[in-house]
Amino acid sequence: MENEHQPDNIPVVSLNDALTAGLMTMFENRHDLTQALAAAVQAAYQLTGCEHVFLTRYDQVMKTFSSVAWESSLNPGPVTLEQKFMGDSYLAKQMVFIADLSQYNYRLKSAVARLGLKSMIGIPLVDSNGLLGTLECFSHEPNFFSQEQLGQLSLLAKQAALFIEQDDHAEDCRLWAIENAFMHEVHASDQSAEGTLLYKLGKALGDLFAVDGIAVFGLEPDSQYDILQEVIAIGFTTQDVTTLKKSIHSSLLDKLLHHSDFINDGLFMKHNLSSSASEPKKVLTIAPVAWRKTLHGLVVYYRTKPISEAIQARVERFAARMIDYLASVLNRKALYNTIQRVSLTDALTQLPNRRLFDYIFTREFEKVKRGKQSLGLLLIDIDFFKDINDQSGHQAGDAILELLGGMLKNSFRSIDLPARYGGEEFAVILPDTDVKSALAAAERFREEVEVTAFAAGNLRLSVTVSIGIAIHNSRTGQCYCDQTAVLHAADQAMYRAKEQGRNRVVVAKVSG
Secondary structure: OOHHHOOOOOOOOOHHHHHHHHHHHHHHOOOOHHHHHHHHHHHHHHHHOOOEEEEEEEEOOOOEEEEEEEEOOOOOOOEEOOOOOOHHHHHOOOOEEEOOHHHHHHHOOHHHHOOOOOEEEEEEEEEOOEEEEEEEEEEOOOOOOOHHHHHHHHHHHHHHHHHHHHHHHHHHHHHHHHHHHHHHHHHHOOOOOHHHHHHHHHHHHHHHHOOOEEEEEEEOHHHOOOOEEEEEEEOOOHHHHHHHHHHHHHHHHHHHHOOOOHHHHOOOEEEEEOOOOOOOOEEEEEEEEEEOOEEEEEEEEEOOOOOOHHHHHHHHHHHHHHHHHHHHHHHHHHHHHHHHHHHOEOOOOOOEOHHHHHHHHHHHHHHHHHOOOEEEEEEEEEOOHHHHHHHHOHHHHHHHHHHHHHHHHHHOOOOOEEEEEEOOEEEEEEEOOOHHHHHHHHHHHHHHHHOOEEEEOOEEEEOOEEEEEEEEEOOOOEOOOOHHHHHHHHHHHHHHHHHOOOOOEEEOOOOO
């Protein structure tokens, strides 16, 4: 390299001295990749004395080059593989040495061609998996670079590639560790409540993205998405959360709910949040926790420390797998709950069916048998129900059963369990209830049924019920030997009510 090619403001430095100093500085900063790559650029700048030095990272998935360190008056932006000058050569792991760039101007972006660049060296940064990036030097003079410089720059490039590979490996290990720990934790606790699993997702994604703030909101599909409840909110004020909820409801939920297929689209959206006029806006990233067309929740996070698009895309790929995994677990839970609900619910009245009644009643009886509590049971039978079916049709009978089921849901305490016992019979389990309270509740319900006009198509039908009551009371000594005895006593009391003229309540006497 001839001295007249060196700009006046750059001192001539021994190649070996500049290379050694550059490699040492890179090594000293090996635990900080940004500083190590900046040292590589400075060393290349000193080695060549050229006007422009760029070190780029290549995203093999997005197929884009992004500058991460440079010494230049230019402000480089990301370019695609197709846009990258000599990109195909870099992808083939070939070094580029061009003494006269004018012959390549047709391949340069017009903005770069106008800079009057005359010569260049380009060295691909590679590892066993392919292209990691490039180290490039440009000059405004032709024949500026020497083969000796090419060899020296190659050593810098190899060291930079090694540090990038090590850093990528360490980062991948970190991301894999977070992902695997999260998936193991979800697998081990997949019977936990949905909110608990969403909380675990929020904690894991907070570590994954190294966020300044993260919030996860749960949505209940059966509620038509009216319920939006945060299960975790770190780095957000109470005002932030309130504002964010309103913003999601007003502008985002409709967009999300009309999205066709979440799992295939991997949706990450940007959203601005400002809790007050005096506070700067936070640029948020929002990702749905969704399976197919079912939305289970939303992840919202922000970070102030900038990261490259390539790194952001890589971390988001890990995050997307974690979100999809949890979404599939939540979907299975929802499906299981639906199947379980269907198997334990009477289809016509939407009350618990006999199977669920038997399970709950056995559990409640064992509980009071061990303690000093009381347990009441009502058996309810619709009077002359066969005549209703025969005279008004089975559709009318079904309408009455359905309406009576609704009345039972609304007529008793939240701790009570009304159920369809079978045919035209219903049962109500009354925990911690004595005879007086059970009788009062039964009479209220009987009177309500008596004064109700049941709509069955165009018909308005009058219906009455007969009710039998059995009470197991450990405190008073009025006890039955088992739950079957309680059921039998309530059944006998109900039939005595029918024998006595129907539309009445009869309390069973304890017989053992």
